Amino acid sequence: MKRILAMLLLVATLVQASEYRTIPQWYYKIKSIKLQKRAFFDILRPLVERENAKILEERRFVQAFFEKLATQPFPEAKELQRLGAIAKKYRIKNLYDLEEYRVKIDTIPLSLVLAQAALESGWGKSRFAREANNLFGEWTWGKKGLVPKHRSPGKRHKIKIFDSIQDSIASYMLNLNRHRAYREFRAARYMARKKGRPFSGLEAAMTMQRYSEIGRRYTRLVSRIIRTNRLHLD
Numbered sequence: 059m060k061r062i063l064a065m066l067l068l069v070a071t072l073v074q075a076s077e078y079r080t081i082p083q084w085y086y087k088i089k090s091i092k093l094q095k096r097a098f099f100d101i102l103r104p105l106v107e108r109e110n111a112k113i114l115e116e117r118r119f120v121q122a123f124f125e126k127l128a129t130q131p132f133p134e135a136k137e138l139q140r141l142g143a144i145a146k147k148y149r150i151k152n153l154y155d156l157e158e159y160r161v162k163i164d165t166i167p168l169s170l171v172l173a174q175a176a177l178e179s180g181w182g183k184s185r186f187a188r189e190a191n192n193l194f195g196e197w198t199w200g201k202k203g204l205v206p207k208h209r210s211p212g213k214r215h216k217i218k219i220f221d222s223i224q225d226s227i228a229s230y231m232l233n234l235n236r237h238r239a240y241r242e243f244r245a246a247r248y249m250a251r252k253k254g255r256p257f258s259g260l261e262a263a264m265t266m267q268r269y270s271e272i273g274r275r276y277t278r279l280v281s282r283i284i285r286t287n288r289l290h291l292d
Contacts, residue, residue: 078101078223079191079221079222079223079224080191080222080223081098081101081182081187081188081223082101085097085098085101085182086183094181095176095181095287098175098176098181098182099172099176099287099289101182101223102171102172102175102193102223102227103168103172105223105224105227106166106168106171106172106227106231107168108224109166109224109227109228109231110165110166110168110231112228113163113164113165113166113231113235114165116144116163117159117160117163117164119140119141119144120141120144120156120159120160120163121156123137123141124156141153144159144163145159147232147236148162148163148232148235148236149162149236150162160248160251161244161245161248162235162236162244163235164235164244164247164248164251166231166234166235166262167257167258167259167261167262168259168289169258169259169260169284169289169290170259170262170263170266170280170284171227171230171231171259172287172289173259173263173280173281173283173284173287173289174194174230174266174269174280175193175194175227176283176287177279177280177283178193178194178195179192179193179194179195185204185207186204186217187223189204189219190203190204190217190218190219190220191219191220191221191222191223191225191226192204192217192218192219192220192226193223193226193227193230194226194229194230194233195217196217196218196226196229196230196233197215197216197217197218198215198216198217198218198219199214199215199216200216202216202218202219203215203216203217203218203219204216204217204219205217239268239269240265240266240268240269242265242268243262243265243266246261246262246265247262258290259284259289259290260281260284260285260290263277263280263281263284264277264281265277266280
């Protein structure tokens, strides 16, 4: 019991001491599966929260812009420029459609991010996580990337390389917020917000069937990780 408590204290201390650009080597040396899983979530949690804070700041800017526009029909050039940059980032089709911004610019449930990171990266142990900081299996067709060892003949995709795990999280969250494959996810989140109720990771997981070729089985796997690790209670 004392050994377990000591390990928990060590993990907590190491995680709080720094936010990592990569999965740290000490993580892979943890023998206890339970402790290693806890450390995995503790490493990623502040990074996910940081990205959600950035998303909320963009959402607040957009809301304030349109509120100001209602009384001042000629926006300042700097504000209009920033709105344009946000619209481009989120692939907003109509620059002055507030509802489209509201649908696309919103936070991602923490439990969903953590569960998908665990599933897609093999708890940070996959080759893609170790060599490319890629926690979510994102592809690229550019020159820079890791070639999957079992890529089918004729396929040209690579595994995207990120400078840090923070960048991987940011890319994944932006992907959910703008890619056409995740319209169902965004619609469910939007309706939950309109009704004034929380949008849970478990609810979000049920919209992730297009994230993987295995479809509905994938949503069940994500949901199982959330429940088994009690992430829905955070």
